[in-house]
Amino acid sequence: MESQAQNAFEVSADAPNAKRKRSWLRTHTEYAVAWTILETLRALPRRVAVQVGQGIGWLASVLRPGLKRTAEINLRMAMPELTASEQKRIIAGSFRTLGRMLGEVSHFPELERSNIESVVRYVGLENYLEAHNRGRGVIMMTGHIGAWELSVFSHAVYGYPGSFVARRIDNPLVERLAETYRARVGNRSIDKRGSLREVMRTLKAGGSVGILADLNATRDEGVFVDFFGIPASTTAAVAALAQRTGCSVVLGYIHWDEKERVHYLHFEPVETIDTGNPKADLVTNTANYAKIIERAIRRRPDQWLWIHKRWRTRPEGEKEIY
Numbered sequence: 001m002e003s004q005a006q007n008a009f010e011v012s013a014d015a016p017n018a019k020r021k022r023s024w025l026r027t028h029t030e031y032a033v034a035w036t037i038l039e040t041l042r043a044l045p046r047r048v049a050v051q052v053g054q055g056i057g058w059l060a061s062v063l064r065p066g067l068k069r070t071a072e073i074n075l076r077m078a079m080p081e082l083t084a085s086e087q088k089r090i091i092a093g094s095f096r097t098l099g100r101m102l103g104e105v106s107h108f109p110e111l112e113r114s115n116i117e118s119v120v121r122y123v124g125l126e127n128y129l130e131a132h133n134r135g136r137g138v139i140m141m142t143g144h145i146g147a148w149e150l151s152v153f154s155h156a157v158y159g160y161p162g163s164f165v166a167r168r169i170d171n172p173l174v175e176r177l178a179e180t181y182r183a184r185v186g187n188r189s190i191d192k193r194g195s196l197r198e199v200m201r202t203l204k205a206g207g208s209v210g211i212l213a214d215l216n217a218t219r220d221e222g223v224f225v226d227f228f229g230i231p232a233s234t235t236a237a238v239a240a241l242a243q244r245t246g247c248s249v250v251l252g253y254i255h256w257d258e259k260e261r262v263h264y265l266h267f268e269p270v271e272t273i274d275t276g277n278p279k280a281d282l283v284t285n286t287a288n289y290a291k292i293i294e295r296a297i298r299r300r301p302d303q304w305l306w307i308h309k310r311w312r313t314r315p316e317g318e319k320e321i322y
Contacts, residue, residue, distance in 0.1 A: 031173035041106035050103035057099025071306035078228035093302025101147035108181045120154035124267040131248035131270045137203030140252045141238050143214030143293045144305035151254040152210050161186030164210035203247045214293050216312045225287035233313035239285035251292050255300045
């Protein structure tokens, strides 16, 4: 079981190659572009920055047709009941969501307890508090839903800082820039590579750890479970860690309400973990977690990361999808 959790925190085939040699020019050019975009958006009023960010998301859909094709393939498989116009609306919304998050991240330095409620409001905070008050640590299982970077950040602004597992960006300057935004209010990122011991230490001390559990996993990282009716290689880290540490697991995700112009941070009721048969339960619990995330995505399908090759890893004998 520990090896399963360890594998789930290794770099997958979909991740950037951290050891790849990068030229000085490329590294600094990427940093200059990222810094310029963030600082330009930050100079605008937040509402305008969000709108401009959504425009950047639309531009990405035009300039990166490959991402759009991936989203089309995913939606045809996952939600075949949708009409072509409905699929088009959802894909456009997915790109707007990415851009909206960029606008929100640019204004992280301005967020504090006195103004956070005008940006993010809770739904189900009592579920997180129930998990936290058990004192055995909390895995905040989440996905790439809505402005996911804002979910952990706003939770810390409200007074609940924690840790989150993330792959390091392979440009060290951009990674450092991202950390200045993410960690400003007490949150701590844990490098996914070799992070098992640090995650377990945090959980056993009663802390909380955010884990994104909705992306494709390599064959040795995950287990195949149903996701939108399709076998999907899914990280087993959440189930393995919960079984090993006895921590609580709670789903947390954020979505944008266009009418109210505010984000809602949802916490679903705590999920109990059956530790009877570690091998069987690992798959069963992972399947349950995948179903919980799927339900959250179905509520707001236009706010999920459809451009990701979620079903890239296939069971033995199945042909490549993308």
